[in-house]
Amino acid sequence: MDAFVSLAGGLAVALQPTNLLFCLIGVTLGTAVGVLPGIGPALTVALLLPVTFKLDPAGSLIMFAGIYYGGMYGGSTSSILLNTPGESSSIVTALEGNLMARAGRGGPALATAAIGSFVAGAIATLGLALLAPYVVSVALAFWPADYFSLMILAFATVSAAFGDSALRGLTSLFLGLALGLVGIDLMSGQARLDFGVPDLLDGVEVTTAAVALFAIGETLFVVSRKGAADETIEPIKGSLWMTREDWKRSWKPWLRGTAFGFPIGAMPAGGAEIPTFLSYATERRLTKHPEEFGKGAIEGVAGPEAANNASAAGTLVPLLTLGLPTSATAAIMLAGFQQYGLNPGPLLFAAKPNLVWGLIASLFVANALLLILNLPLIGLWVRLLSIPRPWLYGGILVFATLGTLGANPSLFELGSLLALGLLGFGLRVFGYPIAPVVIGLILGPMAEVQLRRALAISQNDWTVLITSPISAVLLTIAALAVILPIVLKTREKGIVFGEDD
Amino acid sequence: MSASREGSGRKLGAIVVALALIAVAGIVAADAIRLGAVRTFGPGIGPRAFPWAIAIGLALLGLANLVVALRGKAVEAAPVEMGPALWVIGGLVGQIVLLSFAGFSIATGVLFGMTARGFGRGPLWLTIPIGAALSFVLYVIFTKALALTLPAGPLEKLV
Numbered sequence: 001m002d003a004f005v006s007l008a009g010g011l012a013v014a015l016q017p018t019n020l021l022f023c024l025i026g027v028t029l030g031t032a033v034g035v036l037p038g039i040g041p042a043l044t045v046a047l048l049l050p051v052t053f054k055l056d057p058a059g060s061l062i063m064f065a066g067i068y069y070g071g072m073y074g075g076s077t078s079s080i081l082l083n084t085p086g087e088s089s090s091i092v093t094a095l096e097g098n099l100m101a102r103a104g105r106g107g108p109a110l111a112t113a114a115i116g117s118f119v120a121g122a123i124a125t126l127g128l129a130l131l132a133p134y135v136v137s138v139a140l141a142f143w144p145a146d147y148f149s150l151m152i153l154a155f156a157t158v159s160a161a162f163g164d165s166a167l168r169g170l171t172s173l174f175l176g177l178a179l180g181l182v183g184i185d186l187m188s189g190q191a192r193l194d195f196g197v198p199d200l201l202d203g204v205e206v207t208t209a210a211v212a213l214f215a216i217g218e219t220l221f222v223v224s225r226k227g228a229a230d231e232t233i234e235p236i237k238g239s240l241w242m243t244r245e246d247w248k249r250s251w252k253p254w255l256r257g258t259a260f261g262f263p264i265g266a267m268p269a270g271g272a273e274i275p276t277f278l279s280y281a282t283e284r285r286l287t288k289h290p291e292e293f294g295k296g297a298i299e300g301v302a303g304p305e306a307a308n309n310a311s312a313a314g315t316l317v318p319l320l321t322l323g324l325p326t327s328a329t330a331a332i333m334l335a336g337f338q339q340y341g342l343n344p345g346p347l348l349f350a351a352k353p354n355l356v357w358g359l360i361a362s363l364f365v366a367n368a369l370l371l372i373l374n375l376p377l378i379g380l381w382v383r384l385l386s387i388p389r390p391w392l393y394g395g396i397l398v399f400a401t402l403g404t405l406g407a408n409p410s411l412f413e414l415g416s417l418l419a420l421g422l423l424g425f426g427l428r429v430f431g432y433p434i435a436p437v438v439i440g441l442i443l444g445p446m447a448e449v450q451l452r453r454a455l456a457i458s459q460n461d462w463t464v465l466i467t468s469p470i471s472a473v474l475l476t477i478a479a480l481a482v483i484l485p486i487v488l489k490t491r492e493k494g495i496v497f498g499e500d501d
Numbered sequence: 502m503s504a505s506r507e508g509s510g511r512k513l514g515a516i517v518v519a520l521a522l523i524a525v526a527g528i529v530a531a532d533a534i535r536l537g538a539v540r541t542f543g544p545g546i547g548p549r550a551f552p553w554a555i556a557i558g559l560a561l562l563g564l565a566n567l568v569v570a571l572r573g574k575a576v577e578a579a580p581v582e583m584g585p586a587l588w589v590i591g592g593l594v595g596q597i598v599l600l601s602f603a604g605f606s607i608a609t610g611v612l613f614g615m616t617a618r619g620f621g622r623g624p625l626w627l628t629i630p631i632g633a634a635l636s637f638v639l640y641v642i643f644t645k646a647l648a649l650t651l652p653a654g655p656l657e658k659l660v
Contacts, residue, residue, distance in 0.1 A: 192536065
């Protein structure tokens with residue numbers, strides 16, 4: 001078993017004292033930031049990216065792994081206690097989890113989420129380690145045309161999966177693609193959409209865009225709706241621990257949630273919402289306590305939370321093996337890789353095995369640290385939740401601008417932060433999803449390079465996109481992913497394209 | 502459904518968004534036309550192809566959004582109050598203006614104070630120094646321990 005040998009090598013890297021320390025710092029920071037209301041894993045990773053700037057690549061990526069998992073964990077805590085899901089994939093957790101907290105069972109809800117995340121994370125990370133070498137061997141056979149079609153598939157599913165309307169998802173995606181055009185075209189040296197501004201020649205920074213769209217846009221959105229429903233924190237009453245009954249009701253949903261989450265997350269299509277909804281529906285049907293659903297059923301927290309975490313680990317399969325980010329968080333992680341001149345993909349496994357396997361192994365370590373750290377520290381994280389909003393959002397903006405300046409100390413970059421923040425605010429107000437913008441921004445230029453390579457190789461023969469079997473299959477799936485939901489929706493309700501109520 | 506003033510305001514907002522999308526499509530297309538003068542060599546598509554595809558896509562999406570908006574079927578825009586948002590925007594602008602001569606801590610303190618003011622917490626003479634102190638601590642941590650470069654001003658020169 002090659003994977004186990006590589007993984008053991010990775011563990012040797014991850015368990016070096018300094019790397020272990022980086023992982024611990026990452027996990028702690030990730031949880032602390034992720035637990036803040038309204039901050040999802042994507043923003044957590046983007047805000048904390050500057051902290052890792054000056055570390056060596058291995059240490060930085062290991063800290064990153066900790067931040068990623070910590071952010072996920074912190075996010076579920078705030079979903080349960082505040083009912084403010086930081087991202088769409090924790091909506092379901094927030095649903096039953098918040099009801100449990102209101103019924104005075106916040107402790108067991110947090111515990112089943114934490115232990116479920118651990119179980120799911122451990123299994124899914126193992127899945128990642130076993131699956132990655134196979135995907136890498138397939139990916140080595142990919143030609144540029146196949147990569148291009150793969151990205152088209154990611155575009156199609158990302159815009160269909162995020163948000164509830166394909167029209168608005170695609171609109172966001174295309175705005176991201178347009179932003180991705182800005183700067184020097186690497187293949188011809190031509191400046192595009194630079195408007196004569198030298199600062200624009202380098203293009204729009206993915207991290208600046210992510211921080212602006214998520215942090216600035218979100219802050220503006222929240223402040224402008226000040227009167228609209230102040231949320232209340234549910235205090236944790238009663239025991240923190242799960243009873244024997246809770247365990248009995250939780251372990252199967254954990255495993256089923258993992259079984260939904262990992263395969264769907266690992267597909268080069270994205271969408272962590274789908275497995276969480278599938279898991280919720282399944283648990284609701286299989287439960288012996290159907291009367292508790294809608295009033296705070298532990299299965300409804302255990303399953304979706306496990307699905308969410310498993311799919312988060314799953315998204316690392318396309319990210320690491322194909323260089324394909326399928327979530328906003330993965331897009332920011334890709335930007336983090338690129339900052340070190342590392343390009344995730346099949347070649348990275350061959351060129352830097354220690355780095356890749358060290359990263360995968362440190363996911364295990366991060367997962368274990370989170371469990372050890374978080375069960376006793378729940379009280380502390382809950383206190384972070386009660387930071388008054390003026391200080392909280394003041395602090396978020398301080399950190400957002402600090403990170404942007406740290407990455408690129410120029411006033412122009414701060415100006416872009418503000419401009420993109422206003423764009424994010426507008427998108428939020430009019431109900432357009434944010435994540436496809438970030439994905440379009442990072443994947444658009446990659447897709448363009450692949451298509452132009454493909455056509456250069458084929459001497460301008462566009463049929464290469466259909467004659468390559470891999471490419472043809474991917475494009476067919478992409479077309480189905482866009483058309484099928486629209487057809488189903490139209491037939492179901494007899495309503496027009498793009499509408500939703 | 503009703504022809505109330507909010508209803509028509511809502512429709513107007515969605516129409517403006519759709520028109521803005523078409524305008525962005527126009528900007529991208531204009532840039533692609535400008536690139537038309539550039540000759541490319543060898544096989545493959547040049548730097549214009551993608552901008553054209555994106556411009557056409559955006560224009561079509563803008564039109565689709567416009568149709569939805571005109572039918573009054575667009576998603577209801579979230580009701581927003583611009584007053585508090587302007588405080589936050591003002592803070593961000595203030596930081597940009599102050600940064601080059603007042604340094605990171607003071608400029609970011611202004612951002613912090615004005616953001617807190619947007620959320621209804623004041624007074625500014627108290628929150629801005631609090632923000633500046635917080636930013637100063639962050640400045641020291643990030644420049645000394647993490648070796649990042651941040652703009653220095655009179656306060657930062659002290660360390």
